[in-house]
Amino acid sequence: MKLTEAISRHVASTSTPYYTLEFFPPRTDSGFENLLARLSRLSVVNPVGLSITWGAGGSTKQRSLDLAEATQRENPVTILHLTCTNMERAMLDDALDSAKARGIRNILALRGDPPRGEEYWIPCDPQFQHASDLVKYIRNRHGDEFCIGVAAYPDGHSFDEDTELANLKTKVEAGAEFIITQLFYDADGFLIWLRKVREIGIEVPVLAGVMPIQSYASFLRMTKLCASRVPPSLIASLEPIRHDDEAVKDFGVDFATDMIRTITSTKHNGPIVQGVHFCTLNLEKSTWRILDKLGWIGTSTHVLEEGKNRLIQPDSNAPLSSSSLLITPQDAASAVAPKDSENSGTIANTTTTLPALPANQAATWDDFPNGRFGSADSAAFGVRDPYKNELGLTTAEVHRLWGQPETIDDLTALFLKHLRGHSPFSTTPWSPNPIAAETKLILPHLIELTLRGNWSVASQPAVDCARSDDEVFGWGPKDGFVFQKAFCEFFCESATLDRLREKATIVDTVKFFAGNAKGEMVTNMALGESNAVTWGVFPGKEVMQPTVIERAAFQAWAEEAFGIWSEWALFFPPASPTRQLLERVRDERWLVSICHHDFKNPDSLWDFLLET
Numbered sequence: 001m002k003l004t005e006a007i008s009r010h011v012a013s014t015s016t017p018y019y020t021l022e023f024f025p026p027r028t029d030s031g032f033e034n035l036l037a038r039l040s041r042l043s044v045v046n047p048v049g050l051s052i053t054w055g056a057g058g059s060t061k062q063r064s065l066d067l068a069e070a071t072q073r074e075n076p077v078t079i080l081h082l083t084c085t086n087m088e089r090a091m092l093d094d095a096l097d098s099a100k101a102r103g104i105r106n107i108l109a110l111r112g113d114p115p116r117g118e119e120y121w122i123p124c125d126p127q128f129q130h131a132s133d134l135v136k137y138i139r140n141r142h143g144d145e146f147c148i149g150v151a152a153y154p155d156g157h158s159f160d161e162d163t164e165l166a167n168l169k170t171k172v173e174a175g176a177e178f179i180i181t182q183l184f185y186d187a188d189g190f191l192i193w194l195r196k197v198r199e200i201g202i203e204v205p206v207l208a209g210v211m212p213i214q215s216y217a218s219f220l221r222m223t224k225l226c227a228s229r230v231p232p233s234l235i236a237s238l239e240p241i242r243h244d245d246e247a248v249k250d251f252g253v254d255f256a257t258d259m260i261r262t263i264t265s266t267k268h269n270g271p272i273v274q275g276v277h278f279c280t281l282n283l284e285k286s287t288w289r290i291l292d293k294l295g296w297i298g299t300s301t302h303v304l305e306e307g308k309n310r311l312i313q314p315d316s317n318a319p320l321s322s323s324s325l326l327i328t329p330q331d332a333a334s335a336v337a338p339k340d341s342e343n344s345g346t347i348a349n350t351t352t353t354l355p356a357l358p359a360n361q362a363a364t365w366d367d368f369p370n371g372r373f374g375s376a377d378s379a380a381f382g383v384r385d386p387y388k389n390e391l392g393l394t395t396a397e398v399h400r401l402w403g404q405p406e407t408i409d410d411l412t413a414l415f416l417k418h419l420r421g422h423s424p425f426s427t428t429p430w431s432p433n434p435i436a437a438e439t440k441l442i443l444p445h446l447i448e449l450t451l452r453g454n455w456s457v458a459s460q461p462a463v464d465c466a467r468s469d470d471e472v473f474g475w476g477p478k479d480g481f482v483f484q485k486a487f488c489e490f491f492c493e494s495a496t497l498d499r500l501r502e503k504a505t506i507v508d509t510v511k512f513f514a515g516n517a518k519g520e521m522v523t524n525m526a527l528g529e530s531n532a533v534t535w536g537v538f539p540g541k542e543v544m545q546p547t548v549i550e551r552a553a554f555q556a557w558a559e560e561a562f563g564i565w566s567e568w569a570l571f572f573p574p575a576s577p578t579r580q581l582l583e584r585v586r587d588e589r590w591l592v593s594i595c596h597h598d599f600k601n602p603d604s605l606w607d608f609l610l611e612t
Contacts, residue, residue, distance in 0.1 A: 002147035003106045004177050006048045006077045007205055011274065016296055017264045018048040019276045020079065020180075020207060021287065023071075025052070025063035027556045032063065038284055039074045045288065045297050049077035051108060051180075051277070061095060069102040079106040079149065084134040096138065100145060108149045108180060109134040109171075132167070132174045139175040149178040152206070154193040155186070155229045161193075165200055172202050179204060180277045183211040183222070185255075186229045187262040194273065207275035208263055212286035213252030216242040243469055246477040253286050257293045398571045401427060406577040408453070411585065415455040419446055429564045430457035437472045442486075445606035449488070454496060454609075457561070458489040460533070462599040468536060475546075480538035484547070486605035487533050487595040496612075497522070497590045503612050510608055512594035513551065515558035517565070517586050525551065533595050549593055558591050 003020075010018045021042060026032045039050070052068040054060060064080065071078045080099050084092065099107070111131040135148055150171040157164055168179070179202075184190050194206060213219045216238055223230050234255070241247040263273040278287050291297050393401070405411050418426045421434055439446070442461045449456060461484075466473040468480035475482060492500075497514055504510045504524050511531050515521045525531075534547030565586035572579040596605035 001076045001105065002177075003049050003077050003079060003149070004147050004205065007178075007275065010048055017260075017274050017276060019278060019291070019296065020049040020051055021047045021278050021280055022051045022053065023067065023280060023282050025055075025060050025067045026282065028552050030552065032067070035067070035282060036070055038282070039071060042284055042287070043074040045291050047075060047278075048275075049079055049106065050075045051079035051106075052081060054081040054083055054110075061091070065095070065098050065102065068099065068104050072103055077106060078104050079108050080104050081108045081110060082134065083110045084131070092134075092137070093141070096142065096146075100142070105145070106147045106149065107138060108151070109138065109176070110151055130167075132171045135171055135174040135176050147177050148175055149180055150176040151182065152179045152197070153182045154184045154190045155182065157182070161196075165196060168197065169200055169202055172204055177204055179206045181206065181209040182228070183209045183279055184228055185223065185234055185259070186231055187259045189229055190263060191273075205275055206273070207277040208260075208273055209277050209279060210256055210260060211279035211281070212256045212283075212290060213238075214249060214281065214283060214286060215245055216248050219248075219252075243471065243474045244478055245475055249286060253289045253293070256286070256290050260290070260294060395571050398568070402429070402568075404572065404576075404578045406581055408581075408585075411455065411581070412450060412453060415450050416447065419443060419450060419456075428455075428457065429568050430561065441472075442606065445610070446488075448610060449490060454490045454492045456488060456490040458487070458593075460484055460487045462486040462596070462602045462604070464599055468538065475534075476536050476544065477538045477541070480536050480541075482534070482536040483599060484534040485531070485595045485597060485599045486602070487549070487593075488605060488609065489591065489593045491585075491589045492592055493589060497592060500592065500594070500609075500612050503608070507608060509597040509604070510594065511549075511597070512592060513549065513554040513558075514590045514592045515555060516590050517562040519555075519559070521551075521555060521558070523551070527551070531595050549595065554593055561591050562586055 007018055023035065023039070026035055050071045052064050052071060054064050068078050068080045082092070082095060096107075109131050111134070131150055135150065138146055138148055150168070152168050153164060159167070172179075179197075181190075190208065197206065211222065219238070222228075237251065237255075238248065241251060260276055264276070278290075280287050402414055403410070405414060415428060418428050418431060419435060419439075420426070426434060435443075438461055439459060442459060446456050446459060463473050463482065463484045465481050465483060468474045468476045468482055469478055470482070473482055473484070500512065500514075501522065501524070504512060511523075511525055511529075513521065513523045513525065530548050530550030532545040532548050535543055535545045537543050565582055569579045569582035569586070572582075594605070594609070596608060598604040
């Protein structure tokens with residue numbers, strides 16, 4: 001079914017606003033499988049549609065298509081995101097044909113961010129330089145086969161507001177039938193923007209993009225990436241509870257609920273908002289709670305397949321996992337998409353009681369703490385910057401931040417500058433924020449490692465029982481206690497890895513993974529083994545192990561980490577000394593992730609590494 005048809009049926013049957021849920025394809029097979037169980041649980045809330053994101057340049061093409069096909073079993077209105085940036089026309093044609101073959105009738109047409117600075121970005125096909133070009137192409141090639149939507153930016157994007165509004169109208173005139181907005185946190189500002197949208201003659205449905213605040217760190221990161229306006233009162237409310245993850249999640253639910261009530265209320269003097277688009281980041285608990293508070297559960301008009309049980313039962317034996325891999329202290333301060341015809345099935349408009357989320361199963365995996373990644377088994381594993389290219393920067397910004405290194409010594413100096421915090425802009429492509437407070441406790445060790453040519457990108461000191469509200473180490477609910485093993489991640493030469501491997505054979509308390517750009521991996525961990533390097537105990541809860549380092553997750557992260565070398569290199573002209581250096585380093589170095597089991601001795605890991 002087309003989204004516009006589902007919306008029309010919903011509006012005709014109930015006065016409750018409609019809503020869609022957005023998901024992205026996880027980077028691991030286990031994460032993908034567990035997302036299907038999560039989709040099954042969320043299907044009972046009856047969203048009017050489910051949307052699936054698309055990686056830049058088609059990087060997630062197959063997984064996005066597979067996930068979109070799977071969501072068709074949960075909701076007959078599936079929206080597949082599709083970007084034209086760095087996409088050949090043949091790939092676009094194949095994606096559209098594959099979507100059609102899978103019964104997908106809704107496309108969110110996006111330009112997408114260029115995979116490198118604008119100066120060196122040349123569209124693969126000059127026919128596709130703007131989202132409106134993609135809309136026109138789909139219309140010309142497929143007619144009315146697809147219901148096409150486009151993005152809008154209430155807080156601004158690349159141009160001034162008048163130009164942005166004009167571009168939006170161009171996309172609608174090209175054939176767009178619905179609009180999904182970028183996330184925002186300023187309800188009043190959104191309503192002013194929406195009034196202007198309607199005043200210029202845009203009448204298609206507008207779904208307001210809402211991303212519940214999951215943690216203080218991720219909130220800061222995502223609002224920075226998306227250039228979202230943040231009311232001072234919101235920051236003021238979050239500041240006192242920023243170290244209490246549970247309190248931040250609760251606040252995020254209440255704030256989103258109040259904001260949605262504001263924008264969907266008939267009391268304001270502007271156009272009524274009838275649709276909300278939840279950016280879930282593959283997390284479920286906050287979205288469930290918001291819908292429950294709003295009283296919207298089960299109010300969407302739903303098309304059911306006759307004679308079929310659409311629910312995939314969650315695995316009751318799923319292992320208790322975690323929500324953060326390789327927690328990066330540098331990021332901790334800000335770390336934060338079948339063949340039913342339109343006439344098939346029957347219409348059901350029922351009210352569903354919200355069931356309890358399963359305890360100690362996949363629904364609980366994404367609670368704490370605030371790391372960049374989830375467990376490889378988590379449905380939320382692998383998300384970093386879902387709406388940006390890998391670095392999210394222009395060429396001018398890259399040159400300003402990291403210069404134009406031409407030698408190994410230049411790179412070492414860059415990593416040292418970051419560690420020593422010469423300025424607020426002392427960052428690296430892997431650590432986009434100044435070092436965290438806990439990193440300063442191990443700074444002499446990291447500096448010494450870097451001076452020896454081992455460039456650290458993540459680390460943490462050993463901690464033996466700190467309070468969960470500790471300003472430096474705390475996470476999770478209040479009145480708890482947290483622990484962590486010393487951990488370090490760095491790029492090194494092959495000779496260094498050889499020495500580390502040899503010494504690790506005689507030190508049982510040291511465990512490591514190492515990988516390179518070719519996808520090769522060496523480790524002293526047996527298949528199925530993993531390292532819990534952060535854990536906590538809290539009143540009324542089981543022991544939580546939210547930071548786990550294991551094989552599948554490390555392999556996925558290593559691929560991304562070496563991809564950042566490639567992305568950085570593309571900000572420089574071909575054959576330039578800087579580009580040649582970055583590509584050579586990418587091809588020759590190894591990424592090592594290592595931890596020491598003895599968390600009682602704060603120097604254990606560093607003694608081992610420096611001796612090696």
